[in-house]
Amino acid sequence: MDEFEEKIIVDKSVLNEWKKWARKGDMRVKGYKIVEAPRGDRVDRISRERFMIVERPHAVVYQHSFGLLSRFYEGLIEGKLYGTRCPKCGLKYLPPRTHCWNPSCKLEETEWIEMPTEGVIVTYTIMAFSATPFLPELPFVLAYVKVGDAATALPIQVKEIDPIDVHIGLKVKIKFKEERVGDLMDIYAVPAEKPHPPPRSKEEIEWLKRELKIVEEWVNKHFPKK
Ligand SMILES: [Zn+2]
Incomplete structure (x- = not known):
């Protein structure tokens, strides 16, 4: 089995x-x-x-309103990144927040602004296990990216890079998939510069390569490429 x-x-x-x-x-x-x-x-x-x-027997089409965040998801379909800005303190949010979280702004309602599609990796992880639909894509990189001068960081998959080369501070470009449905999965990030990871010991690099190889072999065995 x-x-x-x-x-x-x-x-x-x-x-x-x-x-x-x-x-x-x-x-x-x-x-x-x-x-x-x-x-x-x-x-x-x-x-x-x-x-x-x-x-629990259901017979429903799940309908869900994005409410005041709708502009962001519509933007994904248009191929644009929308964030929000607080009119009081100027903080920008992407992922967007409908109300400013700065305590002195007392939940002031924010306004929509178009954000650039460049950002910087704030933190990241290399996924070695996942929910079933994403297993064939392992090992992949999930990062939090600070887009433009946003005060929040966007969770996003980083592609077109060897996971070993990913590092905090790497500049990335946000890309839109060809077919978009207004979902966070419509976007991904790719490197916008030559990666310059911090110096790592030979042991660390070997360990990382060994770990990645185990995952790659497992994926090739269970999801052979046709
Ligand atoms: Zn504010």
């Missing part, structure tokens, strides 16, 4: 009957499963654990 396969221990599933309850709008728990499934921090360090999955 594949280590990522879900092994059913107790099966009280009602999935084949869900329509019956969903049509009545009765969303109470109707069935459950107890499974053994993976947990861990890196793909090769997976242990198996017992989890319980409950079933």
Whole structure:
């Protein structure tokens, strides 16, 4: 059995009957499963654990309003980055905040401004494990990027760079995917300069390469490129 396969221990599933309850709008728990499934921090360090999955029959299209943050998400579709600025203290926010968090501004409502698409990595991590949909992309870099002179940092994936070369202070450019739906995943960052990571010991570089290789081998084995 594949280590990522879900092994059913107790099966009280009602999935084949869900329509019956969903049509009545009765969303109470109707069935459950107890499974053994993976947990861990890196793909090769997976242990198996017992989890319980409950079933609540829904028949809905999930609608969600972005409310006062709508301008930001519309901007993603247009290929523009919108942030907000406090008219009182001038602080800029990206991700946007609808009200200023500076205590002296007493939640003053902010105004929309278009932000540049250049930024700097404030912090980052190299992902060695992820939720199922992103496993084939491992190992990838997730960073917090301060765009322009924003006071907040934007969580974003960094592409087109060897993870070993990523470093705090690296200038990046925000790019928009071809097909956009108004979601944070519509954007990613790429290096805007030649990376200049801080001096690292030979041991550290070797350790990093070894760790990355383990993850890459695991991904190639489980998601062979066609
Ligand atoms: Zn303010």
